[in-house]
Amino acid sequence: xxxxxxxxxxxxxxxxxxxxxxxxxxxxxxxxxxxxxxxxxxxxxxxxxxxxxxxxxxxxxxxxxxxxxxxxxxxxxxxxxxxxxxxxxxxxxxxxxxxxxxxxxxxxxxxxxxxxxxxxxxxxxxxxxxxxxxxxxxxxxxxxxxxxxxxxxxxxxxxxxxxxxxxxxxxxxxxxxxxxxxxxxxxxxxxxxxxxxxxxxxxxxxxxxxxxxxxxxxxxxxxxxxxxxxxxxxxxxxxxxxxxxxxxxxxxxxxxxxxxxxxxxxxxxxxxxxxxxxxxxxxxxxxxxxxxxxxxxxxxxxxxxxxxxxxxxxxxxxxxxxxxxxxxxxxxxxxxxxxxxxxxxxxxxxxxxxxxxxxxx
Amino acid sequence: xxxxxxxxxxxxxxxxxxxxxxxxxxxxxxxxxxxxxxxxxxxxxxxxxxxxxxxxxxxxxxxxxxxxxxxxxxxxxxxxxxxxxxxxxxxxxxxxxxxxxxxxxxxxxxxxxxxxxxxxxxxxxxxxxxxxxxxxxxxxxxxxxxxxxxxxxxxxxxxxxxxxxxxxxxxxxxxxxxxxxxxxxxxxxxxxxxxxxxxxxxxxxxxxxxxxxxxxxxxxxxxxxxxxxxxxxxxxxxxxxxxxxxxxxxxxxxxxxxxxxxxxxxxxxxxxxxxxxxxxxxxxxxxxxxxxxxxxxxxxxxxxxxxxxxxxxxxxxxxxxxxxxxxxxxxxxxxxxxxxxxxxxxxxxxxxxxxxxxxxx
DNA sequence: GAGAGGGATTGAAACATTTCAATGCCCGCA
DNA sequence: TGCGGGCATTGAAATGTTTCAATCCCTCTC
Numbered sequence: 001x002x003x004x005x006x007x008x009x010x011x012x013x014x015x016x017x018x019x020x021x022x023x024x025x026x027x028x029x030x031x032x033x034x035x036x037x038x039x040x041x042x043x044x045x046x047x048x049x050x051x052x053x054x055x056x057x058x059x060x061x062x063x064x065x066x067x068x069x070x071x072x073x074x075x076x077x078x079x080x081x082x083x084x085x086x087x088x089x090x091x092x093x094x095x096x097x098x099x100x101x102x103x104x105x106x107x108x109x110x111x112x113x114x115x116x117x118x119x120x121x122x123x124x125x126x127x128x129x130x131x132x133x134x135x136x137x138x139x140x141x142x143x144x145x146x147x148x149x150x151x152x153x154x155x156x157x158x159x160x161x162x163x164x165x166x167x168x169x170x171x172x173x174x175x176x177x178x179x180x181x182x183x184x185x186x187x188x189x190x191x192x193x194x195x196x197x198x199x200x201x202x203x204x205x206x207x208x209x210x211x212x213x214x215x216x217x218x219x220x221x222x223x224x225x226x227x228x229x230x231x232x233x234x235x236x237x238x239x240x241x242x243x244x245x246x247x248x249x250x251x252x253x254x255x256x257x258x259x260x261x262x263x264x265x266x267x268x269x270x271x272x273x274x275x276x277x278x279x280x281x282x283x284x285x286x287x288x289x290x291x292x293x294x295x296x297x298x299x300x301x302x303x304x305x306x307x308x309x310x311x312x313x314x315x316x317x318x319x320x321x322x323x324x325x326x327x328x329x330x331x332x333x334x335x336x337x338x339x340x341x342x343x344x345x346x347x348x349x350x351x352x353x354x355x356x357x358x359x360x361x
Numbered sequence: 362x363x364x365x366x367x368x369x370x371x372x373x374x375x376x377x378x379x380x381x382x383x384x385x386x387x388x389x390x391x392x393x394x395x396x397x398x399x400x401x402x403x404x405x406x407x408x409x410x411x412x413x414x415x416x417x418x419x420x421x422x423x424x425x426x427x428x429x430x431x432x433x434x435x436x437x438x439x440x441x442x443x444x445x446x447x448x449x450x451x452x453x454x455x456x457x458x459x460x461x462x463x464x465x466x467x468x469x470x471x472x473x474x475x476x477x478x479x480x481x482x483x484x485x486x487x488x489x490x491x492x493x494x495x496x497x498x499x500x501x502x503x504x505x506x507x508x509x510x511x512x513x514x515x516x517x518x519x520x521x522x523x524x525x526x527x528x529x530x531x532x533x534x535x536x537x538x539x540x541x542x543x544x545x546x547x548x549x550x551x552x553x554x555x556x557x558x559x560x561x562x563x564x565x566x567x568x569x570x571x572x573x574x575x576x577x578x579x580x581x582x583x584x585x586x587x588x589x590x591x592x593x594x595x596x597x598x599x600x601x602x603x604x605x606x607x608x609x610x611x612x613x614x615x616x617x618x619x620x621x622x623x624x625x626x627x628x629x630x631x632x633x634x635x636x637x638x639x640x641x642x643x644x645x646x647x648x649x650x651x652x653x654x655x656x657x658x659x660x661x662x663x664x665x666x667x668x669x670x671x672x673x674x675x676x677x678x679x680x681x682x683x684x685x686x687x688x689x690x691x692x693x694x695x696x697x698x699x700x701x702x703x704x705x706x707x708x709x710x711x712x713x714x715x716x717x718x719x720x721x722x
Numbered sequence: 723g724a725g726a727g728g729g730a731t732t733g734a735a736a737c738a739t740t741t742c743a744a745t746g747c748c749c750g751c752a
Numbered sequence: 753t754g755c756g757g758g759c760a761t762t763g764a765a766a767t768g769t770t771t772c773a774a775t776c777c778c779t780c781t782c
Contacts, residue, residue: 023521025768036732041770051730066520071496072433072442073768076737081433083476083497091465094661097458104452104479108486113493115444116477118465125469132474135432136444159427160384245661274665300606304635306667386738397762402740412760434738438767 033061085133087143091118102320162330178323180314185346186219194227202262203237204251248275263357264292288355308351394422446494448504452479455660463681523691539684546707547580555588563623564598565612609636624718625653649716669712
């Protein structure tokens, strides 16, 4: 950690013990306006029932006193809340930060507040957050599950919480889901590399307990078989524990140490690819001359890397938006709700980081 | 929008009207366990008061019935909540997505839930979110304000909501704040370019109502004056309405159309710089040969752009963490809370995108 | 001038908790 | 046998809303 990380100046000043102890309630407003409690409530919730004159009086009392309604109390009596939980696997990843705006824009329009949680790929942390969100009586939850098992999510839904799977299909259509076809994505990447003539490729994958990772591997193997290769021979897979640039560097080191060095690397996401590219440059290994690299997600800056990164693009904005929409219809549908699965197809974006292997064979 | 953006397959199946209508309450648990309501509450909140045997009985009833505590009701009676609002200016920007993890990790440890809101630089949307968060009785709010005026935030704090400014100093130390010295950042960038010999630089700035933008401009002007130049002569500033790659392209077009084309461009953030670099390449203008480019924020991929981007680095992870910490101490401090301002210093990271101007003058 | 009709307002119950004073119970000690 | 003390449990009040049946009052009609 460099020294810029330490604060250079820390000033303290100005104490205050002014903070309000007790808040005003509608009772106070009612007293101030000379009406009953029920009328204040009506002004707020069903103004069409209240005479114009009375409304004005009550509203000016609210303003004069600075009354702020108490949402928890309101929810206690009223039932459903206007809060939605979003549980992502890694809050800092560019992947999720490109999905989040789609979710936010849709749900903000519907007047929902977002509780964002990061499971950090830990099923325990995920379970903790789900429990807490359920206690908060959120109307629904958008989740990209950490583990393979989603039984607990189905139960959650049966207990009345809207659930939509993000970037993951539900087994047997028991839940709404929005996803990108990951098998297809792995296949596209593999097909591209094998078509270029690569015969041995490194695969920097995440833990296979993560469904996306398992699916992409399956696609990659499928492509290998279609190219007439034995997947176990043609693919040397490394499982990374962290899926960022750091992980990419670690993984690359392992691949290079291997006796039979591959001529191309397929990375489970663009951040990992960033690490690989960076380290290749550092080691003086030419990309794509000596080593081709394919990323995944096609994050915004992939086109601007050096070399520009070949990657698998997914419609992230749409993914988030579609998920949010599904959740909203889930709320509205009372009894006759039909689970929906929306599957987007990924697209291969070919750029400068892939080329035929040095000695084609 | 390409055709991958449309879902390729939409299947619907499996209706269910199973969703629970009414939830269980502690009363049901009490009945099931054969104890009183108060005892159930004690098991949950002050187990040390309850006999071992009773505790076991109650806990097994809770499990058997699948009881889930009601957080809103709990909060209604108990007072303070364990929820924190985070209001950022643009939820999708890499800048905030690199700050968010620092906040999340600290607050998750303290068992707080995060309500994340994006003001999209609109004071109206910000006001709406602040009102809603206050209604939800959040314990505190971390905010990067959209406008210049923070009077409403001071009032908010006086009403009992913890407030910490993110990336912005409070006037007269009336609020806790965590920030990076933006004047200094603008100065660093300007000093670097003027020292290289540039005499006329383009400045793609955001709206000057955003404090960060105004501060960086001030720093830039200061550097110009120190270099013996008239800021109004040496700097041609363009105000962008959107601060992303798209905005960068728009801004670049305007700068190039200008009669007196600058030899360097300082961009208000790295995403804008990304757009500039991309468009320069498209137009066949060499960077840094014909045009130097400096970004701001030093997001993770800045080093991997082509050419690698010179940028101003800020300790984002620490920024988030420090802000979260300040907020937490704000909760704990009852009466004798002293406002703190923590100012981090930015750092100039010189990479390949800057060089002396083509015809030094 | 009486009664019907209808809009505006009210009062009280209900929501799921926490908290705290009061009660109950058991044990030991005199 | 009676009493004080301490632990465990209970019952009821309080929290800030919404909702709904009941009431009030005014106007219109016959």
